[in-house]
Amino acid sequence: xxxxxxxxxxxxxxxxxxxxxxxxxxxxxxxxxxxxxxxxxxxxxxxxxxxxxxxxxxxxxxxxxxxxxxxxxxxxxxxxxxxxxxxxxxxxxxxxxxxxxxxxxxxxxxxxxxxxxxxxxxxxxxxxxxxxxxxxxxxxxxxxxxxxxxxxxxxxxxxxxxxxxxxxxxxxxxxxxxxxxxxxxxxxxxxxxxxxxxxxxxxxxxxxxxxxxxxxxxxxxxxxxxxxxxxxxxxxxxxxxxxxxxxxxxxxxxxxxxxxxxxxxxxxxxxxxxxxxxxxxxxxxxxxxxxxxxxxxxxxxxxxxxxxxxxxxxxxxxxxx
Amino acid sequence: xxxxxxxxxxxxxxxxxxxxxxxxxxxxxxxxxxxxxxxxxxxxxxxxxxxxxxxxxxxxxxxxxxxxxxxxxxxxxxxxxxxxxxxxxxxxxxxxxxxxxxxxxxxxxxxxxxxxxxxxxxxxxxxxxxxxxxxxxxxxxxxxxxxxxxxxxxxxxxxxxxxxxxxxxxxxxxxxxxxxxxxxxxxxxxxxxxxxxxxxxxxxxxxxxxxxxxxxxxxxxxxxxxxxxxxxxxxxxxxxxxxxxxxxxxxxxxxxxxxxxxxxxxxxxxxxxxxxxxxxxxxxxxxxxxxxxxxxxxxxxxxxxxxxxxxxxxxxxxxxxxxxxxxxxxxxxxxxxxxxxxxxxxxxxxxxxxxxxxxxxxxxxxxxxxxxxxxxxxxxxxxxxxxxxxxxxxxxxxxxxxxxxxxxxxxxxxxxxxxxxxxxxxxxxxxxxxxxxxxxxxxxxxxxxxxxxxxxxxxxxxxxxxxxxxxxxxxxxxxxxxxxxxxxxxxxxxxxxxxxx
Numbered sequence: 001x002x003x004x005x006x007x008x009x010x011x012x013x014x015x016x017x018x019x020x021x022x023x024x025x026x027x028x029x030x031x032x033x034x035x036x037x038x039x040x041x042x043x044x045x046x047x048x049x050x051x052x053x054x055x056x057x058x059x060x061x062x063x064x065x066x067x068x069x070x071x072x073x074x075x076x077x078x079x080x081x082x083x084x085x086x087x088x089x090x091x092x093x094x095x096x097x098x099x100x101x102x103x104x105x106x107x108x109x110x111x112x113x114x115x116x117x118x119x120x121x122x123x124x125x126x127x128x129x130x131x132x133x134x135x136x137x138x139x140x141x142x143x144x145x146x147x148x149x150x151x152x153x154x155x156x157x158x159x160x161x162x163x164x165x166x167x168x169x170x171x172x173x174x175x176x177x178x179x180x181x182x183x184x185x186x187x188x189x190x191x192x193x194x195x196x197x198x199x200x201x202x203x204x205x206x207x208x209x210x211x212x213x214x215x216x217x218x219x220x221x222x223x224x225x226x227x228x229x230x231x232x233x234x235x236x237x238x239x240x241x242x243x244x245x246x247x248x249x250x251x252x253x254x255x256x257x258x259x260x261x262x263x264x265x266x267x268x269x270x271x272x273x274x275x276x277x278x279x280x281x282x283x284x285x286x287x288x289x290x291x292x293x294x295x296x297x298x299x300x301x302x303x304x305x306x307x308x309x310x311x312x313x314x315x316x317x318x319x320x321x
Numbered sequence: 322x323x324x325x326x327x328x329x330x331x332x333x334x335x336x337x338x339x340x341x342x343x344x345x346x347x348x349x350x351x352x353x354x355x356x357x358x359x360x361x362x363x364x365x366x367x368x369x370x371x372x373x374x375x376x377x378x379x380x381x382x383x384x385x386x387x388x389x390x391x392x393x394x395x396x397x398x399x400x401x402x403x404x405x406x407x408x409x410x411x412x413x414x415x416x417x418x419x420x421x422x423x424x425x426x427x428x429x430x431x432x433x434x435x436x437x438x439x440x441x442x443x444x445x446x447x448x449x450x451x452x453x454x455x456x457x458x459x460x461x462x463x464x465x466x467x468x469x470x471x472x473x474x475x476x477x478x479x480x481x482x483x484x485x486x487x488x489x490x491x492x493x494x495x496x497x498x499x500x501x502x503x504x505x506x507x508x509x510x511x512x513x514x515x516x517x518x519x520x521x522x523x524x525x526x527x528x529x530x531x532x533x534x535x536x537x538x539x540x541x542x543x544x545x546x547x548x549x550x551x552x553x554x555x556x557x558x559x560x561x562x563x564x565x566x567x568x569x570x571x572x573x574x575x576x577x578x579x580x581x582x583x584x585x586x587x588x589x590x591x592x593x594x595x596x597x598x599x600x601x602x603x604x605x606x607x608x609x610x611x612x613x614x615x616x617x618x619x620x621x622x623x624x625x626x627x628x629x630x631x632x633x634x635x636x637x638x639x640x641x642x643x644x645x646x647x648x649x650x651x652x653x654x655x656x657x658x659x660x661x662x663x664x665x666x667x668x669x670x671x672x673x674x675x676x677x678x679x680x681x682x683x684x685x686x687x688x689x690x691x692x693x694x695x696x697x698x699x700x701x702x703x704x705x706x707x708x709x710x711x712x713x714x715x716x717x718x719x720x721x722x723x724x725x726x727x728x729x730x731x732x733x734x735x736x737x738x739x740x741x742x743x744x745x746x747x748x749x750x751x752x753x754x755x756x757x758x759x760x761x762x763x764x765x766x767x768x769x770x771x772x773x774x775x776x777x778x779x780x781x782x783x784x785x786x787x788x789x790x791x792x793x794x795x796x797x798x799x800x801x802x803x804x805x806x807x808x809x810x811x812x813x814x815x816x817x818x819x820x821x822x
Contacts, residue, residue: 035650039364049371064730067732151778186591190465192644211667212668
């Protein structure tokens with residue numbers, strides 16, 4: 001009995017602390033930098049659904065697409081909303097790398113209020129099923145023998161695809177071509193059509209091609225093996241001393257919002273990541289739990305930016321900041 | 322036999338009353354979304370995703386696909402009536418569609434658009450049903466050099482889209498190509514022509530340029546002659562509200578051309594319906610017996626691009642369903658929906674979910690029929706829009722244009738751009754520069770540059786990769802042939818003149 005009472009008291013207390021500061025009174029605007037169907041857009045819509053289902057917000061969360069500038073427009077929009085308590089944004093690592101290479105992208109994540117890091121997206125290194133390379137080492141040594149002849153399909157030159165390539169080239173002393181394709185579908189089509197030899201792919205995208213026998217995975221770009229790929233070595237296990245640069249997604253708020261507002265958002269997203277719906281969402285999409293609170297997220301910014309700047313400069317990409 | 326039993330199974334799914342209802346909801350929503358410029362099918366599908374969790378996946382897929390192909394039907398309406406392309410795929414419909422409307426043949430144009438859409442849409446589904454897996458494999462053989470050749474072929478169409486002056490057409494095309502170059506370069510991450518504006522980092526939105534140059538430019542030009550333009554000519558009598566037998570006869574080839582070109586280009590993940598509609602329009606003009614009347618309101622100039630952008634739907638679903646590879650933002654959202662419902666799109670999707678696939682195919686036959694039945698009676702109704710006096714109509718067009726542009730990006734910068742391109746469109750009209758080549762350059766420029774650079778990276782700098790691959794070589798020769806057409810015409814005129822003497 002006593003225990004129960006204490007529990008009730010604790011619950012009541014925590015609720016009181018929670019309610020005391022800030023509660024949204026009108027729909028919350030969730031800003032994303034991609035159009036409908038893009039990665040951030042889909043994450044934000046899924047989060048909105050889960051928040052509704054788990055009753056984490058007393059109001060509705062509405063996704064707003066502010067496209068353009070590779071994230072710069074959305075970041076600038078949030079910066080303009082200084083002090084606005086009913087707006088949040090879903091960021092990706094692009095919000096940190098874009099300002100490094102584009103002078104026009106003036107607002108960085110560091111100018112906004114950190115809330116939470118949510119997701120880490122792991123990746124795999126895949127080749128076509130009939131490719132001669134059985135291991136990553138075989139691929140790299142083949143590239144070494146024919147410098148510049150092997151090809152990798154990927155996104156833009158600042159994307160994780162190219163970062164992984166730069167790291168591997170350095171670790172293995174080899175060189176191969178990196179061919180940019182704007183759409184994920186085109187990258188896969190280029191590999192399956194035999195026009196390129198290798199690509200960095202997300203596990204959810206690769207899974208079905210592997211099952212159908214079209215693709216083979218050589219290594220995973222992760223620190224430890226993913227549950228769905230227990231037999232595939234990580235980069236380190238494959239013999240390459242490379243620290244994977246994480247692909248992250250998370251939540252930020254406009255600058256200059258009251259402290260209790262930050263605490264409120266932190267609370268909402270911490271609770272979200274503890275729900276069953278969230279765990280199912282991560283499993284379905286083969287994401288890793290990347291939760292970090294605001295304080296850790298700020299430290300992550302520095303680490304990530306430093307790492308990226310080094311890699312970009314090494315790759316001969318001009319950095320402006 | 323396999324197909325037959327599959328189709329029977331599919332109709333058993335699609336003809337369930339509930340699925341019929343969702344199909345109807347989808348195509349009606351699609352038509353509405355298509356009519357409204359700005360809000361496109363990807364946005365609508367994304368917004369409706371939460372709702373679909375309450376439905377069974379077959380019904381949900383049937384409805385969402387209905388929005389996708391239904392929007393293609395609706396897209397032509399504003400192109401024809403107001404010169405505002407409802408979506409990028411209906412830009413080519415403006416060329417002759419709006420001119421027909423100005424001549425009092427709006428009803429015929431709308432009607433032929435609906436009929437072409439129906440025929441091509443159905444051909445697209447037939448293709449999806451019969452030859453999906455082999456075609457998907459063929460699409461994989463298509464890579465950057467072939468895409469470059471395809472874009473070159475499209476760009477060669479400029480000689481067909483030129484008005485009186487070839488030089489002016491080429492200049493307009495170059496401006497379009499330049500506009501396509503604005504933004505962050507994918508390969509080097511450097512900014513091009515952004516003038517320090519972050520909004521320009523991702524380039525100029527094609528829809529902004531098209532609506533500005535076509536709709537705003539047209540309104541501005543017409544406002545000058547306000548004494549003369551009290552109302553646009555309105556079709557007299559019921560007969561003029563629908564296409565005539567002669568119109569149908571004139572469009573015979575366009576129906577086939579639109580269906581096949583649209584479907585084949587749709588299968589390629591890197592092309593898209595806008596390119597399909599332009600190429601189909603160009604092809605129609607190239608083989609026409611009255612090419613000189615194109616751009617002045619010929620019915621086959623509406624039928625070909627409208628057909629192409631509808632057949633594209635069936636084609637675009639092929640890589641998505643058989644390989645799990647989306648070719649456009651609409652198919653990307655549909656693919657995301659499948660994942661959210663717990664399916665695993667990929668090479669094994671159809672064999673493992675035959676009921677869903679065949680249900681979708683069957684529903685698309687039904688949906689296309691529904692769209693025809695829905696749209697034909699609406700034609701005379703929509704044509705009434707032109708009875709509105711211009712002093713009311715023009716402000717409405719301006720309003721729709723601004724809202725349409727703002728709703729796609731949520732950015733006021735784009736509205737200013739719209740104003741700028743409106744002014745450009747006006748000046749081009751005044752100085753007799755054709756606007757179609759500008760749009761063509763803009764549509765193809767980005768993809769063409771990317772394909773060329775990708776090809777050269779693949780071959781380590783050797784340009785021979787473009788001609789050593791058979792498909793690419795054939796398409797480049799075709800492009801060359803098209804470029805020579807004006808020369809042949811000139812030679813022919815000389816010859817005739819010489820004969821007369």
